Amino acid sequence: xxxxxxxxxxxxxxxxxxxxxxxxxxxxxxxxxxxxxxxxxxxxxxxxxxxxxxxxxxxxxxxxxxxxxxxxxxxxxxxxxxxxxxxxxxxxxxxxxxxxxxxxxxxxxxxxxxxxxxxxxxxxxxxxxxxxxxxxxxxxxxxxxxxxxxxxxxxxxxxxxxxxxxxxxxxxxxxxxxxxxxxxxxxxxxxxxxxxxxxxxxxxxxxxxxxxxxxxxxxxxxxxxxxxxxxxxxxxxxxxxxxxxxxxxxxxxxxxxxxxxxxxxxxxxxxxxxxxxxxxxxxxxxxxxxxxxxxxxxxxxxxxxxxxxxxxxxxxxxxxxxxxxxxxxxxxxxxxxxxxxxxxxxxxxxxxxxxxxxxxxxxxxxxxxxxxxxxxxxxxxxxxxxxxxxxxxxxxxxxxxxxxxxxxxxxxxxxxxxxxxxxxxxxxxxxxxxxxxxxxxxxxxxxxxxxxxxxxxxxxxxxxxxxxxxxxxxxxxxxxxxxxxxxxxxxxxxxxxxxxxxxxxxxxxxxxxxx
Amino acid sequence: xxxxxxxxxxxxxxxxxxxxxxxxxxxxxxxxxxxxxxxxxxxxxxxxxxxxxxxxxxxxxxxxxxxxxxxxxxxxxxxxxxxxxxxxxxxxxxxxxxxxxxxxxxxxxxxxxxxxxxxxxxxxxxxxxxxxxxxxxxxxxxxxxxxxxxxxxxxxxxxxxxxxxxxxxxxxxxxxxxxxxxxxxxxxxxxxxxxxxxxxxxxxxxxxxxxxxxxxxxxxxxxxxxxxxxxxxxxxxxxxxxxxxxxxxxxxxxxxxxxxxxxxxxxxxxxxxxxxxxxxxxxxxxxxxxxxxxxxxxxxxxxxxxx
Numbered sequence: 001x002x003x004x005x006x007x008x009x010x011x012x013x014x015x016x017x018x019x020x021x022x023x024x025x026x027x028x029x030x031x032x033x034x035x036x037x038x039x040x041x042x043x044x045x046x047x048x049x050x051x052x053x054x055x056x057x058x059x060x061x062x063x064x065x066x067x068x069x070x071x072x073x074x075x076x077x078x079x080x081x082x083x084x085x086x087x088x089x090x091x092x093x094x095x096x097x098x099x100x101x102x103x104x105x106x107x108x109x110x111x112x113x114x115x116x117x118x119x120x121x122x123x124x125x126x127x128x129x130x131x132x133x134x135x136x137x138x139x140x141x142x143x144x145x146x147x148x149x150x151x152x153x154x155x156x157x158x159x160x161x162x163x164x165x166x167x168x169x170x171x172x173x174x175x176x177x178x179x180x181x182x183x184x185x186x187x188x189x190x191x192x193x194x195x196x197x198x199x200x201x202x203x204x205x206x207x208x209x210x211x212x213x214x215x216x217x218x219x220x221x222x223x224x225x226x227x228x229x230x231x232x233x234x235x236x237x238x239x240x241x242x243x244x245x246x247x248x249x250x251x252x253x254x255x256x257x258x259x260x261x262x263x264x265x266x267x268x269x270x271x272x273x274x275x276x277x278x279x280x281x282x283x284x285x286x287x288x289x290x291x292x293x294x295x296x297x298x299x300x301x302x303x304x305x306x307x308x309x310x311x312x313x314x315x316x317x318x319x320x321x322x323x324x325x326x327x328x329x330x331x332x333x334x335x336x337x338x339x340x341x342x343x344x345x346x347x348x349x350x351x352x353x354x355x356x357x358x359x360x361x362x363x364x365x366x367x368x369x370x371x372x373x374x375x376x377x378x379x380x381x382x383x384x385x386x387x388x389x390x391x392x393x394x395x396x397x398x399x400x401x402x403x404x405x406x407x408x409x410x411x412x413x414x415x416x417x418x419x420x421x422x423x424x425x426x427x428x429x430x431x432x433x434x435x436x437x438x439x440x441x442x443x444x445x446x447x448x449x450x451x452x453x454x455x456x457x458x459x460x461x462x463x464x465x466x467x468x469x470x471x472x473x474x475x476x477x478x479x480x481x482x483x484x485x486x487x488x489x490x491x492x493x494x495x496x497x498x499x500x501x502x503x504x505x506x507x508x509x510x511x512x513x514x515x
Numbered sequence: 516x517x518x519x520x521x522x523x524x525x526x527x528x529x530x531x532x533x534x535x536x537x538x539x540x541x542x543x544x545x546x547x548x549x550x551x552x553x554x555x556x557x558x559x560x561x562x563x564x565x566x567x568x569x570x571x572x573x574x575x576x577x578x579x580x581x582x583x584x585x586x587x588x589x590x591x592x593x594x595x596x597x598x599x600x601x602x603x604x605x606x607x608x609x610x611x612x613x614x615x616x617x618x619x620x621x622x623x624x625x626x627x628x629x630x631x632x633x634x635x636x637x638x639x640x641x642x643x644x645x646x647x648x649x650x651x652x653x654x655x656x657x658x659x660x661x662x663x664x665x666x667x668x669x670x671x672x673x674x675x676x677x678x679x680x681x682x683x684x685x686x687x688x689x690x691x692x693x694x695x696x697x698x699x700x701x702x703x704x705x706x707x708x709x710x711x712x713x714x715x716x717x718x719x720x721x722x723x724x725x726x727x728x729x730x731x732x733x734x735x736x737x738x739x740x741x742x743x744x745x746x747x748x749x750x751x752x753x754x755x756x757x758x759x760x761x762x763x764x765x766x767x768x769x770x771x772x773x774x775x776x777x778x779x780x781x782x783x784x785x786x787x788x789x790x791x792x793x794x795x796x797x798x799x800x801x802x803x804x805x806x807x808x809x810x811x812x813x814x815x816x817x818x819x820x821x822x
Contacts, residue, residue, distance in 0.1 A: 108813070126685070
């Protein structure tokens, strides 16, 4: 390994938590300024929160710090001295680590392999017996654990996020950037993880810069906060001195009053029925068993549960991505196999988890992706010849109606940020007649303005008479939106309650697997 | 040929054929496994195989040493791999298209430089007579195992071990599975892929030297008859596992010997159909081992054909 880049003649960096500072950091992509003159300081052993809406420049800033981008202007100080970070390898050598919003684990490698190979001093020949023993010991000292022998592509999002954080701790990073680390964790898990991270800060072992949308976490765990808006630093201060309202004001500029859409009407006829459905889970070892699950028109049925308890599989069953071994699915009384013709006939719409992977053709354009439901339809007729002009007009209309931030509508949808992919898919799925809407974690990784807007659209669809099945790991979301709440645990639905009678304690109890 | 073994001649011929024919296929598929595990596909190995065969033969003719021939074959293969790797490191260059170009370049150059070496005779690579315990000439012939076959088997085992339990092996898999993860780890994917392609090319070059220096044991333009391409396909069949490559190559070699073996015991009708046995067998096993509910297991995530 090559030595850490330091200024000539400089002393080695001090031990313990590492402080970093950016001075006038500016990043331009062509004509577009993603980051302008941002100066912030993370003192050693502090927990610094970075707030901002989608596209505010938070990711750009941390990528400049970590050496993925080379800032157009500005300096970076690490441990009090100016350092040029040419690539992420340099950052690593300085014991700076990052947990990314997009997972950076290697999908086909096991958890243990991912951890060992991420180490800079991974031995040339790996003695797996010894490594596994050491990893077991490391896992045992952590507040949460992930199965070591499981390939990463079999882990649910929540488990992957835990592993990403574990990896940084395992690598002994002394400055860690967390990019929305808790969006896939339950509130308890989030508190546990952040509490542990916070503890490491207080002990002077690491400094943390955390990108987040959740004010609650900022207040509970961070020492200081910086707020970005449209690439500029618009506010900074000690968390103790700031209220949620002040932070929100900095983030969105003018205070926006969000009025929730009133719900109206009462549940109508059955739109979705699952009867004795059986399937295997993603590991192929456990069974998903849904004896009786129904959704009526004009109601939102929320499915709560800790990630990895069968929600992903349920979604896959409903979208036709996973085959069932027994049972029946009926939509509006007719057997349903999730073919395109059937979903068209019954107006079934989906927003799956990780929409870029499950609901988009990543390399096709945003316009084309938005046209997936309609490109071959001409009113109720099939069409053979496409009408690109019409597709483009409609696409652009939806892009602006759903406020998808997109630089190039004809460019690949994979170039969009996670939140904007989500909006683009929602634009497609919520347009036209919707009689059954099946959604999974619709607000994963979105900022709070976008969250409010998307939730309002879901409630609007319900009020217009659609049946909605909402799977979410965010309990607040379930509580806020649902008419009826089900809890999924260990591949089964083990609890059902009407929303007005639901209590967080009771739902949490059943999420934990207690009958 | 008069056979005094009756129908026993068939399995014997199949075993012998498996050992004899499989070696070049094994080497090419091992090389391709290495390359594909890094996230690139090198379709040019057919050209590398043919060029390696020519270069090895020419060297052996000129120097009198078959082993020097093998070395030169491997070096030429590495150069071909390196060229492929470097060109593919340029953004937006498609590895499959470059592979096809390299295949044509390799065979073309081999034919051009190989013209003067069609006549001369080169010394053969040595074989180990594992059939010494038998009096039957057929058994002795079938168990005459070339040293390169043994090296190939050891290489397969070593590769499988290296991919599982060494740092370079794990890094190769990281790069092959996720460019993003590799970058985040501070690795340089393009360089690692280029190295893997070069080493893969060297394997194919060794495979070529076996063709011209042992079996069939002469240099001519039809020497490979598409074995290089078949070996690339076998990698998918072997699910990117070196050990499976060994079995797949044996199976393929054995099935290929079925036609001639049947002919030799006096089957006169339809034996041509058995010449297609390797291909039919490959198809059959592929269908039998595939799954409708899962993507190709073990496929490297960055491979352009599976992405």
